[in-house]
Amino acid sequence: MRTQSRRRPRATLAAVAAGTLLAPLLSGCWAGAGGAGSGGDSLNVLMVNNPQMAELQKLTADHFTKETGIKVSFTLLPENDVRDKISQDFANQAGQYDVATLSNYEIPIYARNGWLHAMDSYVAADPAYDEKDVLKPMRESLTGDDGKLYGQPFYGESSFLMYRKDVFAAKGLTMPAHPTWQQVADLAARTDGAEPGMKGVCLRGLPGWGEVMAPLTTVVNTFGGTWFDQDWKAQLDSPAFEKATKFYVDLVRDHGESGAAQSGFAECLNNMTQGKVAMWYDATSAAGSLEAAKSPVKGKMGYAPAPVERTDSSGWLYTWAWGIQKASRNADKAWKFVSWASSKRYEQLVGEEIGWSNVPAGKRASTYENADYRAEASAFQDMTKQAIEAAKPNDPGVQPRPAPGIQFVGIPEFTDLGTKVSQEISAAIAGRQSVESALKKSQALAERISEEYEGR
Numbered sequence: 001m002r003t004q005s006r007r008r009p010r011a012t013l014a015a016v017a018a019g020t021l022l023a024p025l026l027s028g029c030w031a032g033a034g035g036a037g038s039g040g041d042s043l044n045v046l047m048v049n050n051p052q053m054a055e056l057q058k059l060t061a062d063h064f065t066k067e068t069g070i071k072v073s074f075t076l077l078p079e080n081d082v083r084d085k086i087s088q089d090f091a092n093q094a095g096q097y098d099v100a101t102l103s104n105y106e107i108p109i110y111a112r113n114g115w116l117h118a119m120d121s122y123v124a125a126d127p128a129y130d131e132k133d134v135l136k137p138m139r140e141s142l143t144g145d146d147g148k149l150y151g152q153p154f155y156g157e158s159s160f161l162m163y164r165k166d167v168f169a170a171k172g173l174t175m176p177a178h179p180t181w182q183q184v185a186d187l188a189a190r191t192d193g194a195e196p197g198m199k200g201v202c203l204r205g206l207p208g209w210g211e212v213m214a215p216l217t218t219v220v221n222t223f224g225g226t227w228f229d230q231d232w233k234a235q236l237d238s239p240a241f242e243k244a245t246k247f248y249v250d251l252v253r254d255h256g257e258s259g260a261a262q263s264g265f266a267e268c269l270n271n272m273t274q275g276k277v278a279m280w281y282d283a284t285s286a287a288g289s290l291e292a293a294k295s296p297v298k299g300k301m302g303y304a305p306a307p308v309e310r311t312d313s314s315g316w317l318y319t320w321a322w323g324i325q326k327a328s329r330n331a332d333k334a335w336k337f338v339s340w341a342s343s344k345r346y347e348q349l350v351g352e353e354i355g356w357s358n359v360p361a362g363k364r365a366s367t368y369e370n371a372d373y374r375a376e377a378s379a380f381q382d383m384t385k386q387a388i389e390a391a392k393p394n395d396p397g398v399q400p401r402p403a404p405g406i407q408f409v410g411i412p413e414f415t416d417l418g419t420k421v422s423q424e425i426s427a428a429i430a431g432r433q434s435v436e437s438a439l440k441k442s443q444a445l446a447e448r449i450s451e452e453y454e455g456r
Contacts (some may be wrong), residue, residue, distance in 0.1 A: 007402065009130070009274055016378070020386060028037075030420075031093075033218045039068050041069055041071060041333070042070065042071040042072070042073065042269050042330075042331055043070060043071070043072045043073070043098045043099060043330055043334055043337055044072075044073050044075070044096060044097045044098050044099075045072055045073070045074050045075070045087060045097065045099045045337065046074075046075045046077070046082060046086060046089070046096065046097040046099070046100040046101070046166045047074060047075070047076050047077075047082065047101045048076070048077065048078070048079050048082045048101050048320060049076040049077055049078055049079075049082070049101070049266075050265075050266075050285075050320070051269075051288075051289050051358075052154065052285070052288070052320075052360045053076060053101065053154075053320075054076065054156055055354055055358060056154075056341060056346075056348060056360075057074045057076065057301040059346075059349060059350070059353065059354075060072050060074075063340075063349060064337065064340050064341075068225055068333075068336055068340075069085075070333050070336060070337065072337060073099070077209055077419065078264075078266070079211065079264065079265070080206075080207075080208045080211065080385050081209065082100075082101065083106075083210065083415070086100045086101075086102065087106075087219055087415070089184065089325070090110060090115045090116075090323075090325055091115065092116065092385075093184060093325070093326060093327040094327065095325060095327035095329065096323065097325060097328075098325060098328040098329075098330050098331075098333075099322055099323070099324055099325070099328075099334050099337060099338060100322075100323055100325065101154065101321070101322065101323075102151060102320075102321055102322070102323040103210070103318060103319060103320060103321065103440050104138075104141035104142055104151075104317065104318060104319050104321065105210075105405065105408050105410065105414070106323075107141075107142050107144075107150050107151040107321060107323055108141075108142075108143070108144055108145065108150075108322065108410065109410075109411075109412050110150070111144035111146075111150040112144060112145055112201070114326060115325065115326055116150045116151070116323050116324060116325065116326055116451075117150070117324040117325070117326055117328070117331050117334075117335075118144075118148040118149065118150055119148075119149045119150065119151070119324070119335065119338075120148050121135060122335040122338075122339070123149060126335075126339055128343075129339050129342075129343060130344065130366075130372075131149075133344065133365055133366050134152070134153065134363055134364055134365075135156065135362075135363055135364065135365060135388065137156075137317055137388060137389065137391060137393075138153045138156045138319050138321075138362075138363050138388075139358065140188040141310035141317060141319060141393065142319070145213075146378075150323060151319075151321035151322060151323050152321055152322050152338050152339075152342040153319040153321045153322075153342060153362075153363040154319070154320050154321060154322060154341060154342055154360050154363070155285055155315075155319065155320060155360035155361060155362050155363055156285075156318070156319040156361075156363040156387045156388055156390070157284045157285040157316075157318050157319070157362050157384070158283075158284050158306070158315035158316055158317055158318070158362075158367065158384070158387030158390070158391050159214075159215065159218060159282060159283055159284060159306050159314075159315045159316045159387065159407075160226070160281075160283065160284050160303055160305055160306050160315060160383055160384070160387050161179060161277065161279060161280075161281050161303070161304040161307060161362045162272060162280045162281075162282070162286065162287065162290065162301055162302070162303055163175055163176075163187075163278060163279040163280075163301070163302050163303075163304065164191075164275075164278050164279070164297065164300055164302070165300055165301065165302040166300045167191055167193045167194050167195065167198070167337075168187075168191070168278075168302070170194065171190060171191060171194055173187060173190060173191070175187070175302055175304050176304070177304070177305075178304075178305055178308065179304055179305070179307045179308075179363070179365070180307055180308060180309055181219065181222070181223075181247065181307045181308070181309055182309075183307070183430065184201070184251075184279065184281070184307045185247070185251050186253075187200070187202030187226045187278075187279065188201040188251060188254075188255040188256075188278070188279060189254070189255055191278035191279065192255045192278075192349050194278055195275065197276060198275065198276060198277060198278055199255060199256055199257050199271075199276065199277050199278070199356060200255035200256070200277070200278055200279060201251065201252070201255055201256055201257075201268075201277060201278065201279040201280065201281070202256060202257045202263065202268040202271045202272060202276075202277040202279070202280040202282075202302060203215060203248065203251065203252040203256055203257075203260065203263075203268075203280075203281060204216075204263060204264050204265065204268060204282065205252055205256075205260035205261045205262070205263050205425075205426055205429040205430075206261070206262055206263055206264035206267070206426065207419065207423045207425075207426040208264065208418075208422055209408065209414060209415055209417075209418025209419045209421075209422055210408075210418075211264040211265070211422065212422050212425055212429075213407070213408075213418045213421065213422045213425070214316060214318075214407040214408070215248075215281055215282060215400075215407070216244070216245065216248050216425065217316075217406070217407045217408060218306060218314045218316055218396075218407055219244045219245075219247065219314075219410065220240070220241055220244040220245065220308055220397075221311065221314060221396045221397040221406065222244075222307070222308045222309045222311045222314040222397070223240050223241075223243055223244035223247070223309050223310060224240035224244075224309070224310045224398045224399075225228065225238055225240035225241035225242075225243075225244050225397070226238075226240075226241070226397050226399055226401060227241075227409050227446060228401070228402055228409065228446070228449070229399060229400075229402070230261060230399070230400040230401065230402050231402070231454060232402050232449075232450050232453035232454045233450055233454065234443055234446035234447045234449065234450045235446075236421070236439050236442045236443040236446050237442075237443040241439065242435065242439055244435070245425065245428075245435050245438070245439060246435045248437070249425070249428050249429050252429055253429060253431070256277075257271050257276065257277055260429050260430075261429045261430035263285070263427045264284060265283065268280050268282055268286075269282075269286055269290075269324070272286070272290060272297065273289070273295055273296060273297055274296065275296065275297065281306070281307065283318065283410070283448045284315075284362065284380070284383070284384040284387055284388070285361075286364060287301070287303065287357075287361075287362075287377075287379070287380035287384065288357050288358050288359065288361070288380075289358075291357040291376075291377065291379055291380065292355055292357055292358055293355050295411050299379075300380075301379060301380075303379065303380045303383045304383075305360070305383070305387065305390075306387065311396075311397065311398065312397055313387075313390040313391070313392065314396075315387040315388075315390060315406075316391060316393050316406040316407040317364060317388065317391035317393050317406055318364070318407065319363065322337075322338040322342060323342060324338065342363070344364060344366055344367075346360075347359045347360065347361070347364070347367060347370075347373075351372055351373060351376075355376065356370075356372050356375070356376030356377060357377050359373055359377070361373070361377070361381070362384060362385075362388055368381060368382075379448075391406060393405055393406050394404070402453070411438030411453075413449050413452070416451055417445055417446060420445050421442040421445060421446075424437075424439075424441050424442050425442075
């Protein structure tokens with residue numbers, strides 16, 4: 001594992017956040033600045049609106065609140081929106097939300113800026129939580145520079161290829177055990193139109209550093225590209241980055257879902273569930289929804305490793321985790337919620353009341369030893385665990401990197417850079433500009449980051 005650079009740019013995340021938030025604060029559109037948090041026996045929790053979080057919301061009152069007396073008010077928002085709202089509240093330490101879903105991208109950065117409660121003392125006093133049961137890649141990804149824990153995973157994921165076994169069988173097709181991206185493109189062409197209205201593949205095209213840029217960056221990595229070389233020189237106009245991007249854009253334009261430029265995780269999940277696509281490359285966590293009891297495609301799905309070209313693996317490493325805001329007036333009660341929501345006991349509850357394929361997995365070793373889970377999630381559980389363990393956040397490509405991250409670059413400025421680049425890529429997917437034009441603009445944006453980091 002490479003030792004990563006700890007070099008800092010002249011602009012800190014606090015300064016970046018202040019600039020980003022200036023307009024909404026001046027316009028009066030943001031209501032969090034009053035510090036109006038929860039208090040008493042109540043908590044405010046801000047979450048991404050993924051299916052696992054919606055299930056948590058349904059179970060909380062009858063179980064957590066009933067047991068503890070702590071009422072929880074949830075706010076669920078789409079991924080891009082929830083990231084914006086979290087960054088506003090936490091950067092200003094407004095305290096409107098006690099707990100929020102943060103990823104392994106934000107948590108080390110937020111911890112560095114003093115925006116989060118360290119959880120080590122809570123973990124030490126809560127042996128039933130069993131921190132050692134949490135998978136090592138997850139623990140490491142939620143640890144700050146000071147070696148302290150600042151997050152607990154709700155679920156963990158990598159990425160893999162999902163496909164309709166019945167459609168492949170009807171067309172006489174076989175999914176390779178370790179597919180390449182070119183093989184995926186060939187299969188997408190052959191399954192396009194296999195059923196009325198069915199397209200060959202679904203790939204995210206929705207703008208957002210955590211939307212289209214997540215899968216695309218894994219494609220860039222395995223094609224031999226990188227956002228920055230080890231000396232922080234921007235590489236978005238390099239041949240490898242351009243080849244990967246053109247491949248991705250051409251594939252989704254030729255054989256991808258309709259409205260691809262506005263399709264993110266949620267839209268692709270719906271397309272796959274409703275039989276509108278034959279394949280989907282995305283998060284391993286999606287499999288639980290595809291194999292849920294009422295899913296129209298339950299039992300029809302196959303799963304394969306993330307496609308590669310020049311690397312042995314290419315899946316990302318990601319967790320939606322719980323972070324406790326430093327400004328929270330209810331940190332102790334917030335930990336009780338975090339401990340419950342990330343526990344083995346909560347997984348058991350989901351398994352018994354909703355179904356074992358819906359368990360927010362990918363975070364605990366015990367999950368993969370649970371006979372009920374293994375039986376229900378047999379179609380995807382081994383592949384998921386293997387993908388998480390194979391992820392290489394410090395060495396995801398073919399060249400040394402200046403910062404950790406597979407589907408992101410682990411620096412504060414990446415949220416702004418990745419979002420702006422994603423808008424250019426999405427425009428190319430929509431046919432409003434060429435890939436070359438999109439990457440020329442993107443390179444100029446990345447070079448501004450290079451100026452801050454080079455030589456440090």
